[in-house]
Amino acid sequence: MLTRTGIAVSPGVAISPAMLFGSQEFRIPQRFVSVDAVDSEVSRFQASVATVSDALGENERVAREQLGDQYAAIFSAHRMMLRDPKLNGEIETLIRSKCFSPEFAASRVLRNYAKTLQNLGNAYLAERAADVFDLEKRLLKTLLGEQRPELSHLAEPVVVLAHNLTPGETANLNRDFVKGFATEAGGHTSHTAILAGALEIPAVVGIGKFLADVSAGDVVIIDGNRGEVIIDPDEATIAQYRDSLKQRESESERLAALNTIEARTNDNVRIQVLGNIEFPQEVTQCAKRGADGIGLYRTEFLYLGSDHEPTEEEHYDAYCRVIEEMGDHPVVIRTLDLGADKIPGDIEEFRTKADNPALGLRSIRLSLRHLEQFKTQLRAILRAAVHGHIRIMFPLVTTLLELRRARMILADVIEDLEEEKAEFRREIPVGMMVEVPAAALLAHNFAREVDFFSIGTNDLIQYTMAVDRAEPSVASLYRAGDPSILRLIQMVIDAGRVEGIPVTVCGQMSSDPKFVPLLIGLGIRNVSVTPIAVPEVKDVVRNFSVEDAEQIAKHALSLDVARDVENYLRTELNRLCPDRISGSPDT
Ligand code: PEP
Ligand code: MG
Numbered sequence: 001m002l003t004r005t006g007i008a009v010s011p012g013v014a015i016s017p018a019m020l021f022g023s024q025e026f027r028i029p030q031r032f033v034s035v036d037a038v039d040s041e042v043s044r045f046q047a048s049v050a051t052v053s054d055a056l057g058e059n060e061r062v063a064r065e066q067l068g069d070q071y072a073a074i075f076s077a078h079r080m081m082l083r084d085p086k087l088n089g090e091i092e093t094l095i096r097s098k099c100f101s102p103e104f105a106a107s108r109v110l111r112n113y114a115k116t117l118q119n120l121g122n123a124y125l126a127e128r129a130a131d132v133f134d135l136e137k138r139l140l141k142t143l144l145g146e147q148r149p150e151l152s153h154l155a156e157p158v159v160v161l162a163h164n165l166t167p168g169e170t171a172n173l174n175r176d177f178v179k180g181f182a183t184e185a186g187g188h189t190s191h192t193a194i195l196a197g198a199l200e201i202p203a204v205v206g207i208g209k210f211l212a213d214v215s216a217g218d219v220v221i222i223d224g225n226r227g228e229v230i231i232d233p234d235e236a237t238i239a240q241y242r243d244s245l246k247q248r249e250s251e252s253e254r255l256a257a258l259n260t261i262e263a264r265t266n267d268n269v270r271i272q273v274l275g276n277i278e279f280p281q282e283v284t285q286c287a288k289r290g291a292d293g294i295g296l297y298r299t300e301f302l303y304l305g306s307d308h309e310p311t312e313e314e315h316y317d318a319y320c321r322v323i324e325e326m327g328d329h330p331v332v333i334r335t336l337d338l339g340a341d342k343i344p345g346d347i348e349e350f351r352t353k354a355d356n357p358a359l360g361l362r363s364i365r366l367s368l369r370h371l372e373q374f375k376t377q378l379r380a381i382l383r384a385a386v387h388g389h390i391r392i393m394f395p396l397v398t399t400l401l402e403l404r405r406a407r408m409i410l411a412d413v414i415e416d417l418e419e420e421k422a423e424f425r426r427e428i429p430v431g432m433m434v435e436v437p438a439a440a441l442l443a444h445n446f447a448r449e450v451d452f453f454s455i456g457t458n459d460l461i462q463y464t465m466a467v468d469r470a471e472p473s474v475a476s477l478y479r480a481g482d483p484s485i486l487r488l489i490q491m492v493i494d495a496g497r498v499e500g501i502p503v504t505v506c507g508q509m510s511s512d513p514k515f516v517p518l519l520i521g522l523g524i525r526n527v528s529v530t531p532i533a534v535p536e537v538k539d540v541v542r543n544f545s546v547e548d549a550e551q552i553a554k555h556a557l558s559l560d561v562a563r564d565v566e567n568y569l570r571t572e573l574n575r576l577c578p579d580r581i582s583g584s585p586d587t
Helices: 035-066 069-083 085-098 102-118 123-144 167-171 191-199 235-256 280-288 312-326 363-369 371-387 400-420 437-441 443-447 457-465 472-477 483-499 513-522 531-541 546-558 562-576
Strands: 002-005 007-010 013-021 158-162 178-183 203-205 219-223 228-231 272-277 294-298 330-334 389-394 430-434 452-455 503-505 526-529
Touching (some): 007 191, 035 069, 035 102, 069 123, 102 123, 191 203, 312 389, 389 400, 430 443, 443 483, 483 513
Parallel strands (some): 294 330, 330 389
16 A cells, blocks of 8 residues: 655545556657658648547547536637647658658657747646647647547546646546546646636646555545545545445435525534635536625636637626625625736746745736726726625735725726726725734725735635645645734734724635634634635534634644644544544544
C-alpha cells in the first residue's frame, strides 16, 4: 500500500480499479516521406486538421449544452489554435521542405510550442501547454487512425490515473463509470481542476511522479477531501473507506432532507449559509441544496478559457441567469479578481510578467487600471440588479483611497446610465472583501464606507503567513487555524459590529465544518461556502448554541499554535456532532 499526496481539487472519495490513461505515447512510424508523396501527405494533413476541427466543434456543442458557454469556450479556443494559419504553415513547410511525415512534422511543431510555454517561467502558461499536447494527441490519433482507450466509452467503474488530463478529456469523462481521477501534473488554476469541481468528480492533481508505482487494474482510493491517492490499499483501509462511503451515502440522504430547512443554532439563532460559485450553472446546485443566496460569485471565470473579453451583454446574461434561479435571495457579485493565479488565456493585456503576481497588479488594482472594462462590468451588474437582490463586492481592497476610487467609478457609471435613461437599479449595497491584512487592520475605517464585509480567508492566510496558497512545499504553514488569522478575523467582526455592517466569511475556511462553531462564536452569522458543503454546514450549525460556540472561540483564542487550535476544534466538532460522517476515515 502506497499513499501519495497532491492538491485536492474536488471533494469526495472513489475506490475502483485503476485505468492508466495516456501512458503510452503515440508511436510515429516514419519520419520521412518520399518527394513524390509530399502533395498527397500535405492533403492528408489538411484532412486531419478538418476532422479534428469538426470533433472539437462537436465537443464545443456538447459542452455548451451540458455545461454552458464557459466550458464550450475551452474547445473553441482549441479550434482556433488548430486553425491558426501560422501553425499550419509551419507544419506544411516542414512536410514540403524537409519531407517530414505529417505526424512527425505536427508533433515537432506542437511540442515546440508546448515546451516554449512550459519554459516561460509562468505557472499559468505552463498549464496551457497541456492544451497544446491535447491538440497533438488529437492530430496524431487522426493521422495514425490509432484506437486509444476512450474515456467516454467505458463499461465498468474506474479511477483514471494520468500524467495530465486535458480539458477535453476531463469534459468527456463519463460520470457513470469514472469515479475519480488523479494526475501527476496540474495545479489549482488548470481548466481540468475547475472542470472536476463543476462535474463533482473526486479529484487530486499535482501529485508528482507516481504512475510508475501503479499498474492498470490495481485498486486505488482517491480521497478528494484530503488530497490523497492510496495505491493498492490493504484490506483494512479499503474496509474503512467503504464503510465511510456507505455512511456518507446515507448521510447525504439525511442531509438532503435539510435542503428546505433554515440553518439555526439549537438556541434558534439564524445563520445564513450562502454558496460560492464560479459559473452561472452552479447556481442550480446551490438552489437545490437550500443555499440562502450566493455569497460570492467569482465573475473572473467569465474570462477563463475565453478568447475575447466578455461584452456587457455577456456579463448581463450571466448575472440574470444567477438572479433568476436565486429568486428573492441575495446574490453578491464580486467584480473581476483577475491576476495572480487567475489569468485569462488569450487576452494579452491581463497577462502579467511580474515575478510575484500575487503581490502585483491583480484584482481591484487591475480593474482600476482598465477602467473601460471595469465600467462594462459595473454597467451590467447595475442593469441586472433590476431583476433581483444584487450586491456589488470589490476584491482585494488594500487602501481606503482604492475603495473610494472604485466607488467613484461606480458613481460615474450610474451617471452614464441615468443619462442614457437605461433601466437599472441605483441603490445597490456595495461591500468589499477583507482579504489583505492591511484592510483587516483598518477595518473600522473601511466599515464606515461600505455596506458589508466578506472575509476572504484564502488570501488573508496567504498574505498574513507569507505563503503562496498554491505552493505545496510550504503548505504546512498555510493554516486557517493560525492564531494570527483568528485575531484578524476577530478584528474585522468587531469593526463590523461597532459600525453596524454585516460580515460574511466566504473563504474556504467556512466550508470546513470544524471552523463553523469557531466562526459563529467569534460573531459570524453569515457564511458563504462551496455548493457541495451547503447541507453539511447547515447541519453542523444545528448542533450547538451560540453560547457553546462562544466558549469554543474563547478557548481557541487562548491557544498559540495552529496545530493546537485545529486539534481542539476537531475534538469539539466531534463532541458537538458525535454522529457526523466526514466522508474520509479519521478526519
Ligand atoms: C478568498 O481569498 O478567500 C476568496 C474567497 O477569494 P478567491 O479564493 O477567489 O481568491
Ligand atoms: Mg481572494
